[in-house]
Amino acid sequence: MASGGFDGFKFDFQGDNEGEAIKVALRVRPMNSMEQARGDENCIKIVNDTSCQVSIKGQIKHFTFNMCLPERTNQTEAFNRCGVSQLIDSALDGYSATILAYGQTGSGKTYTMSGVEEKLGRDVYISDDTEGIIPRAFRYMWSNMIKRQDQFYVKASFMEIYNEQVRDILNPVSGILHTRWNVKNGFFVEDLMVVECSNVDDLVAVLHEGMKNRRTGSHELNKDSSRSHSILTVYIISESMSQQGQPVRKYGKISFVDLAGSERLKESKSHGDMIKETGNINRSLFVLGKVISGLSDKKSKQPYIPYRDSKLTMLLMDSLGGTSKSLMIACISPSYVYLEETLSTLNYATRTMNIKNKPVIQMDPKEQIIFNLNRENELLRMENMYLREQLQRVTQGLPIEMPDFLPGGGNNGGKKSLPPLQSANKNASSSKKLIPSTDDSDYQVEMPVNKMMGEYQYEVTRLKKENEELRYSRDIAEKNYHILMNDNNALQIKLENLENVFIGNPIQKGDNSNKPRNRIEDEFMISTLMNENTSLKNRIKELEEKNIELEVLARDNPINFDKMNKKTPVDQNEIFNLRQVNTRLQERVEFLQQRERDLMGSMNRGRNSGNGESSGNGY
Secondary structure, three states: OOOOOOOOOOOOOOOEOOEEEOEEEEEEOOOOHHHHHHOOOEOEEEOOOOEEEEEEOOEEEEEEOOEEEOOOOOHHHHHHHOOHHHHHHHHHOOOEEEEEEEEEOOOOHHHHHOOOHHHHOOOOOOOOOOOOHHHHHHHHHHHHHHHOOOEEEEEEEEEEEEOOEEEEOOOHHHOEEOEEEEOOOEEEEOOOOOEEEOOHHHHHHHHHHHHHHOOEEOOOOOOOEEOOEEEEEEEEEEEEEOOOOOEEEEEEEEEEEEOOOEOOHHHHOOOOHHHHHHHHHHHHHHHHHHHHHHHHOOOOOOOOOOHHHOHHHHHOOOOOOOOEEEEEEEEEOOEHHHHHHHHHHHHHHHHHOOOEEOOOOOEOHHHHHHHHHHHHHHHHHHHHHHHHHHHHHHHOOOOOEOOOOOOOOOOOOOOOEOOOOOOHHHHHHOOOOEEEOOOOOOOEEEOHHHHHHHHHHHHHHHHHHHHHHHHHHHHHHHHHHHHHHHHHHHHHHHHHHHHHHHHOOOOOOOOOOOOOOOHHHHHHHHHHHHHHHHHHHHHHHHHHHHHHHHHHHHHOOHHHHHHHOOOOOOOHHHHHHHHHHHHHHHHHHHHHHHHHHHHHHHHHHHHHHHHHHHHHOOO
16 A cells, blocks of 8 residues: 655545545645736635635635645645545555546646646657646556556546537547446446557557547637546556465556536636537536535435436546545635635535545455455464464463553563463463463453454454445445336336337337337337327328319319319319329328238237236236
8 A cells, every 4th residue: 555655645545434535635726927917816825734714805714625735836746745646556456546626717627637738739748847647647657566566457548528428539530429337337438449558658648649639728717728528547457366376356447537617608708619618517517516515415314416417427426425535636716806716616625525435446256255255264374373372372381472452561572471370271261361460560461362362253243244234235226226227228118119109100010129018018009009090090081081072073074163163264284183182192091001000910919918928927
């Protein structure tokens, strides 16, 4: 694990039963030239490494975060003090990690995450002090991989969410991609390009290619404004050998999320397509705010979290309230003009600190079971060896070695021990014998063997209870997910049936698909077909009556026909047109009759399938 040797905060890799809170770092950018020219006042003050003050109409409001970075902070300090290195080490150990940049437009999110955009878009890239967290993280990750004995395989993907549509910016010709869900992976992007990376230059090339293809625009607040949310994910597969010689694979990953900034049209003065982009950006950030508020509300026991209301929150489900170690970097402007946006960012960042994830090492379920059993076996062997050694010392009348968690013992820096027993048999018959220590103190301690056994029993009981709770929670979650997906599939089938009915496309002959349908859907389909059949018969009857009237008019005396139509001459062309209309109507009647036969056949097949299902189920 990471030692956290920098001046920044440390991640709690052990966590507690409730999980590990998301860490939040605040970064204040310097005022730009436009703000300085206007003479804007500074509304925020960094008090120390964890707190800041905001001036609101003469009043001071305090905020506390895991790390606060003032305006003079450079890129190297931002990387070191935000705890990014610890997240990378956790990803190498098999955890999922996420670094998320949040804030209004023009607050320095892309600069913090990637660096200067103009340099990233060039064909030849030269590393300098302005590069952001992502390229620094790549080099740190690769240098640590070389130091480890494990075998690593690295892959990467890069996508953007533009106007609520997911696009692959490593392969722009792939078009709009779909977001899917399954039990194993949760939400994922289908057909997303994932490239293998054999060195750190390949990872940097992925970043550069994606930044060149990412949607950007220019407005009053930011000349290089990101018009989409981007997610760069690095997949790290590590393979090592256990002490028993079994290969152990861990599937870590780290995601770098650069969100598009919220903005107000009256400030940004966007126009054209950028108005639509602004609306979609603000809408997805609004849903993200609802998710953060729902997860951070401790009063609500079972809140509804609207992950499905936005593509962004779908793909961040694992990072917010899931199994990932997460870090949010909240970027703000010091200008008093943007006080409203700054307060909104600070409030959401404060709520994010109340969200707790439950990080777990990502392994194959079978390998996880084998790994846990081997570890438990090793612990039991150590316990057995210790107990045998202490039992032998007791029978020989030798001092009993005291564990480090018991007080007393010699001052020679060696193993702590109790004085030899006067009677081994007497002590052996008493499992709770109190023995005086070698110190001058008045306390008495239990035999370390019984103490250690009690500690192990307590630990085993606690782990079993925790394991049962986790299994129960997992079963409930899987059951709820399956119920939701089954309901979703049932609604999809009903929607397809309704489309087939209202569009008017009959079921094609020879359709032998065995899609499951329940009795309610079959009865609904049969009832719909019956109603359509009745309406078709009525229409055919009307057409036949009209056809008879036209034939009578055409056959009658042309003079009477002309009088009826208030025409004096006999119009042969009109009679010819009427006969053509008659022919077309006859063809229409034949088509409708054929349609009726098709519908009746579909109805019979539906009834037969319903009867077959009922007989198969024993009804």
